[in-house]
Amino acid sequence: MGSVSMTVPGDLIARSNALGADPRNTNYAGGNTSAKGEVLDPVTAKPTELLWVKGSGGDLGTLTEAGLAVLRLDRLRALTEVYPGVAREDEMVAAFDYCLHGRGGAAPSIDTAMHGLVDATHVDHLHPDSGIALATAADGPALTRECFGDRVAWVDWRRPGFQLGLDIAAIKKAEPQAIGVILGGHGITAWGDTSSECEQNSLEIIRTAEKFLAERGKPEPFGAVRAGFEPLSEVDRRARAAALAPVIRGLASTDQRQVGHFTDSDAVLDFLAREKLAPLAELGTSCPDHFLRTKIRPLVVDVPATAPLAGVIARLKELHAEYRESYRGYYDRHATADSPAMRGADPAIVLVPGVGMFSFGKDKQTARVAGEFYVNAINVMRGAEAVSTYAPIPESEKFRIEYWALEEAKLKRLPKAKPLAGRIALVTGAGSGIGRAIAERLAAEGACVAVADLNAEAADEVATSIGGPDRAIAVPADVTDADAVADAVAATALAFGGVDLVVNNAGLSISKSLLETTGRDWDLQHDVMAKGSFLVSQAAANAMIAQHLGGDIVYIASKNSVFAGPNNVAYGAAKADQAHQVRLLAAELGEHAIRVNGVNPDGVVRGSGIFAGGWGAQRAAVYGVAEEELGEFYAQRTILKREVLPEHVAAAVFALTGGDLTHTTGLHVPVDAGVAAAFLR
Template sequence: MDTATQAVRLLDNQWDDAKAATLDEPGLLLYRSNLLGADKRITNYGGGNTSAKVMETDPLTAETVEVLWVKGSGGDVGTIKLDGFATLYMDKLRSLKNLYKGVEDEDRMVGFLPHATFNLNTRAASIDTPLHGFLPYKHVDHMHPDAIIAIAASKNSRELTREIFGDEIGWLPWRRPGFQLGLDLEAFAKANPGAKGVVLESHGLFTWADDAKECYTLTLRIINRAIQWFAERTAGKAAFGGAVTSSLGRDERRRIAARLMPEIRGRIGRAERKLGHFDDQDAVLEFVNSADLKPLAQLGTSCPDHFLRTKIRPLVLDFDPKTPDVDAMLAGLDAALEAYRADYTRYYEQSKHPNSPKMRDPNPVIFLIPGVGMLSFARDKATARIASEFYVNAINVMRGASSVSEYQGLPEQEAFDIEYWLLEEAKLQRMPKPKSLAGRVAFITGGAGGIGRATAERLVGEGACVVLADIDEESLAATIQDFSNRFGQDVVRGVMLDVTSEPNVLSSFVEASIEFGGIDILVSNAGIASSAPVEDTDLAMWNRNIEILATGYFLVSREAFRLFRRQKLGGNVVFVSSKNGLASSPNASAYCTAKAAEIHLARCLALEGAEAGIRVNTVNPDAVLRGSKIWTGEWREQRAASSKLAVDELEEHYRKRSLLKLNVFPEDIAEAIYFLASDLSAKSTGNIINVDAGNATSFTR
């Protein structure tokens, strides 16, 4: 998509006067913030902040005092709630100026912010608080619009700001956010009372007003002016020096991404598991196919929010879509990664201070492939996706700046001082400890059934992402929607899967690789059940049991093994078999035989996978009626008839039959699967866990 096409999409004013009339000042701040954050052209996820100075009643003195409401540390204006804002006494915040000793005192000043807290608010104030507090206006927006940052990241950004905005919007040179920048903004506003905002070099936009709606509409108007200006200046110009290659077709791009992502994941995820995201939108393809790809990528990003998410620069892989040799690209991957790590180490060593934190993971976050698109990797799917979104912002900035001027990234020392800022390190150290399955992906067949759903919920609760595979389209869609609503869209994907179809199995693992970068856990759970005396068991019934419960388990296991070996991160396979795989049962010869085959297949795979760190274990449930698809029809009736019981008596019959006199539920099976899929069982393979409330006939010894 070229710049002229983008320019048609000006920002729409979404302000609703009727809704605004029902809101108090904090409510208006929240309303304005959510409107601004809803459009990524205005600000990226987690970037920018908003504030309002509100007259409040002091809970201690009952006097009316001025309070700054400002987005708290780590929040996102698009999704923030009222409890996401920090609140500070303005008189106390202003008094901190008396303690400030200069730019070397920045970190110490942040420690004073909690002393200005109003009404015992537990939301931590961000380092941007002085930028809002010291401006002599009631309402302030600080946004990171691509169109504005493209101006701010241009070599002659001051002149461009003047050309586009005249005296309405000023300009300030780059300075790291903090106390001094707050003083700089205050000094500018006082010296230029007619100005309505400032462009911060290499950073973003400040706008201000004394009315919430006026501030919102001003922000939109300034950004739209920049968008329109770029459209006029760049009309007919080829972006990034023009294209030097063409994109491959969509299916081919996805096929290459599916091959490449597990290979990268295995190489960069040994110390900490990583999840991947693939992006081949038009803006990305325009950049990766361009003449200026490598020189612009090497310059790095400009806005601090960009490189905090994406590292200072990406890794451009050597690939020619005109002669697409994926094997050659894979063969060069180790050398490319080693060169990137060496350069990152150089950046760290040349920029570090005596008190700098230790060097973090030196692997790239962003990978750019001509003709294919962009890959991003992080410790979880959401962070990988957001990193991709941030780099799209950076692409848009580079497009604009290089089209009208000369793009410039932040100098390495400035970039380092933000990336390794002690306050940023302290924030990282306060993050909660990763859950036991963080960074892992589970592929669950029969994922929309009772055991499959319960297993997915248990694994997601421990930090895993899940690919739910099922042949029941309606149930799968409902399950995916439910999980997305409860856990977020980043943790769950669904694929329609007939485990008896080899092409279908192959394509489902391709989809898993594209969506998450690979898999770590296979839960083979797809199942059916049938009951008939042997003389009434026709060949179709026999074959159907074998196809799903034996051949299907073989097909998904084979693909999982292939993927595990490519990743070289080990792997984990859990079969959901049955008590009937160990204990014979009347009138179920096809089912019992297929389940026995599952158990023996698991033993064989445990032998084959051990040298690669691939563990294979089995869970044997019995009589899990609740939520189970196989117990909803003929099988339930047949088992009841076999025991000479009414259908509604069957569950109680199984409870009484068990040694422990307990019912077995899907959650019980899920708990055993979690144990075998996690490091709690790291030294177990080839094992069977019976979850049947005790049945002597299925004791393994």
């Protein structure tokens, strides 16, 4: 290939990343960019024009060359000769595959035609809030002329596809002075002869629209603040959000388990306090990227922020039932014989005045992005209402996109969910050793994980290593303190929506004989393991019961809970307490579909925080071996003659919670390589 082929993709990636890095320019995974260039065809050795365009599902801010689709322009443009018309334009997406150049690359998106048919070397299609505000204003065409003159044209709403590409190409040809268009109800498209010119034209449209809205718009487009709907103090709203999160998540998971995200930004709280909240929210979002993630409209709580919590929860349940009925009506009004089945009637966005916004998705990133998109929608509504009246695309058009056959096919291509996808885990003592291994295994199996540990720095390091806030958070927690435990569960609920799976792993040990064991030794070990497990289970069960989704509580007990050994009376007694809590809570919580099980490890030396903290040296002294040989010593006294590692304990936790043992509760699983004296009877 010629040198042009090496520079065009690089320039396109640089432009895409620069535009995508600023949320004012486009939303996450929204929009696409392209560039055209000439290369030598490796078969004919003749110059051939190619189109590099962001493929389906990518994000501009993080786009790499692997995320580009590469097509031959002659074949792409030749599709105009066989285009069967709007009624069959979806067929053209499959035809893009026959225009691809070489192997690899991303799948072409629905917007490929727009980029290929517009006669410009570089094209950007973006979803800036300012552009969509004009695109959704009732008098959008007139406002576009007022804002841009003849430098930017207007295109009436049309569902993305081949015909929209033809429409924009025709406007570009008819209005050579134009640098781009406002797409009614949707976004913007800009072009240029060079990558730099295209980027500057995109930014000119976005920044000019921003300035126009700011200078021409009225100061309070959402109306006056409603008495009683003002934001609560940060402390009060966070406390109320933590209490509401499991309830709301349970309702939002009626059809399919969801992960949640909470937002109480100034933009959200201001919108929720205003007079126009209800009517604007009812209109729903407009840009396809927005409503595909936020659903057609949010659920809005219609009681004051200061209403009693019990009253808010009761009203939430009523509103949720009404929402599901309304969504069913929306589906029935627009579904045809060949429409995909209804995917679920629960809200993706729940707005609670005075508190904030709860957003939901199949995982944390999806939930977070849904919330970000609704903030985009709030900005769009504010801009449109500032200069006009917000007028999104019709409900029927939203349905055509939400239940589009092409969208359904995209969903079916998604990889199979991991076993713990949608589950939220809280692991205590997860800063090291067994707890860390459990947190890492649960996250690897798809769970969101709260890494709880007395050592905040260690917890943060583990959460970061797992993948950061979309997969794991650090929760500093002293399990002996009821308030600290409540705060840890609240932090988990605020981060992910609730809690489904708790592992009581926090522990310590002091190896002393009966005569040497002090009252402080006894209290400390029982406070951490017996009392700590009780407090964590109590707080977690409260959240699980509020969710109505069932749950799992797993105790990391010990072989010593059933085996009597020398010089560990306080430790063994505390572990026996934990072991019996498993039985007691399994009997009590079963009616709520909460399963309680235990794991009894033994001899986990490598990576263990307990052993590193002095227990290893003490036990080595008891058995008369060198501390570095303790793991092998334990292995040799087992039936299997194998050393037990933290990951073996983590595997047992996953076995109990991963979905196969659905009818098992009150069980203790030995992970000790076989200690006959500890066999359960």
